Amino acid sequence: MTPDDPARSEPPRRATPADAATVARMLHDFNTEFETPSPGIGKLTSRVAELLAGEDVVVLLVGEPAGGLAVLSFRSNVWYPGPVAILDELYVRPGLRGRRLGSALLAASCELVRGRGGALLEINVDGEDTDARRFYEAREFTNTGPDGTEPMLYYYREL
Numbered sequence: 001m002t003p004d005d006p007a008r009s010e011p012p013r014r015a016t017p018a019d020a021a022t023v024a025r026m027l028h029d030f031n032t033e034f035e036t037p038s039p040g041i042g043k044l045t046s047r048v049a050e051l052l053a054g055e056d057v058v059v060l061l062v063g064e065p066a067g068g069l070a071v072l073s074f075r076s077n078v079w080y081p082g083p084v085a086i087l088d089e090l091y092v093r094p095g096l097r098g099r100r101l102g103s104a105l106l107a108a109s110c111e112l113v114r115g116r117g118g119a120l121l122e123i124n125v126d127g128e129d130t131d132a133r134r135f136y137e138a139r140e141f142t143n144t145g146p147d148g149t150e151p152m153l154y155y156y157r158e159l
Contacts, residue, residue, distance in 0.1 A: 015061050017049045023052075024045040060112070073086050080119045087106075090102060090106065109121060
């Protein structure tokens with residue numbers, strides 16, 4: 001590691017509305033990299049600024065300038081006394097991958113959920129994304145329910 005290596009940077013920090021353009025740029029770049037549609041940086045910046053002003057969505061940034069992010073959404077759940085969180089996005093810029101920034105973001109995400117009294121962090125991963133699946137499974141995430149052997153599936157319907 002060199003002195004300017006992002007892996008030696010400060011731990012992840014919570015983004016503020018002032019970081020909305022940075023978050024929007026990274027989310028746009030993430031979608032572009034994986035050939036997923038994006039509403040564009042302008043629309044994302046506006047939406048992210050609005051969300052960061054509340055408590056239901058938290059974005060963690062790592063590095064200076066930011067080299068990665070984690071986007072978490074919190075909600076109530078009948079099965080757990082505290083909030084449940086879903087990791088909506090975890091992204092590290094391509095040139096910074098392999099430096100444990102994703103691991104730092106995931107660990108900070110888990111700590112944030114625990115700190116809010118939560119007991120569950122959910123993550124949706126595309127079935128063919130073997131790198132992401134390997135990453136999360138190496139960090140004790142599973143795609144089966146307790147005492148189950150069948151994979152859990154995620155269903156959705158845009159309304």
